[in-house]
Amino acid sequence: MAKSIRARATLKGDTVTVKSLITHVMETGLRKDEKTGDKIPAHYIQEVTCEHNGKEVVLAQWGPAVSKNPYLSYEFTGGKSGDDVSISWVDNKGEKDSLTVQVK
Amino acid sequence: MQRRTFLKGSLAGSTVAVAVGAGLLTPGAVMAAWPKRAFETEDMQTAMKDLFGTAQTEPTDDISIKAPDIAENGAVVPVSITSGIAGIEEIAIIAEKNGTPLAANFKLADNAKGFVSTRIKMAKTSNVVAVVKAGGKAYSARKEVKVTIGGCGG
Numbered sequence: 001m002a003k004s005i006r007a008r009a010t011l012k013g014d015t016v017t018v019k020s021l022i023t024h025v026m027e028t029g030l031r032k033d034e035k036t037g038d039k040i041p042a043h044y045i046q047e048v049t050c051e052h053n054g055k056e057v058v059l060a061q062w063g064p065a066v067s068k069n070p071y072l073s074y075e076f077t078g079g080k081s082g083d084d085v086s087i088s089w090v091d092n093k094g095e096k097d098s099l100t101v102q103v104k
Numbered sequence: 105m106q107r108r109t110f111l112k113g114s115l116a117g118s119t120v121a122v123a124v125g126a127g128l129l130t131p132g133a134v135m136a137a138w139p140k141r142a143f144e145t146e147d148m149q150t151a152m153k154d155l156f157g158t159a160q161t162e163p164t165d166d167i168s169i170k171a172p173d174i175a176e177n178g179a180v181v182p183v184s185i186t187s188g189i190a191g192i193e194e195i196a197i198i199a200e201k202n203g204t205p206l207a208a209n210f211k212l213a214d215n216a217k218g219f220v221s222t223r224i225k226m227a228k229t230s231n232v233v234a235v236v237k238a239g240g241k242a243y244s245a246r247k248e249v250k251v252t253i254g255g256c257g258g
Binding site: 015028030046047052055056057058059060061062063064065066067068070071072073074075076077078 | 138139143144179180181182184199202203204206207208209210211212213215216217219220221222223224225226255
């Protein structure tokens with residue numbers, strides 16, 4: 001599925017750069033509905049696990065202060081063209097998604 | 105309900121503290137424990153203590169924070185942290201004057217480079233603080249970002 005994630009992993013020299021965009025509301029729980037005045041409940045990604053060939057490289061722990069539709073970029077060494085890079089997130093409501101792309 | 109929440113919170117907290125103290129946990133194993141208290145506290149020192157076990161950080165030039173001097177929209181402030189410190193274990197991004205200052209924390213494996221980039225929300229003009237944990241010590245750097253329109257709603 002992975003409709004919420006877009007990612008690209010590119011190899012340059014000995015470094016793989018991963019850039020990803022996740023579609024998510026990242027609601028802080030502080031905003032109010034303009035019409036009703038009710039608070040909009042918090043809904044945000046808490047963890048993003050980034051793996052290289054099944055081995056964890058970066059674990060991002062996020063609070064609601066990460067922007068809506070989060071962007072995440074990181075770099076690692078030891079990768080080569082064609083390797084799997086996977087990104088998976090889980091939010092405070094237990095919703096999740098993941099995506100695997102190949103290093104180019 | 106309240107009792108249940110409390111039990112859950114305290115159990116998770118203490119187990120993790122013990123395990124980390126004993127040096128048993130690799131980043132992968134810590135994964136299940138999202139640092140709730142660090143993210144919910146309104147005090148930056150508490151957040152750092154919860155995350156790194158200390159609020160004492162050593163200022164260093166070897167952390168560079170790339171963020172705009174002036175952010176017109178506080179809802180989307182691009183922040184990149186680069187550091188050449190050896191053996192980086194974690195990088196935290198803190199917006200000093202946010203209601204809950206800790207924005208994000210990144211646990212890095214050995215082969216990850218000292219670089220993370222993301223976008224955060226900032227309520228008002230304040231310092232963005234990057235804290236890097238390496239070799240059991242915490243290092244920090246800061247950069248002021250002027251925010252024209254706050255981005256935390258409310």
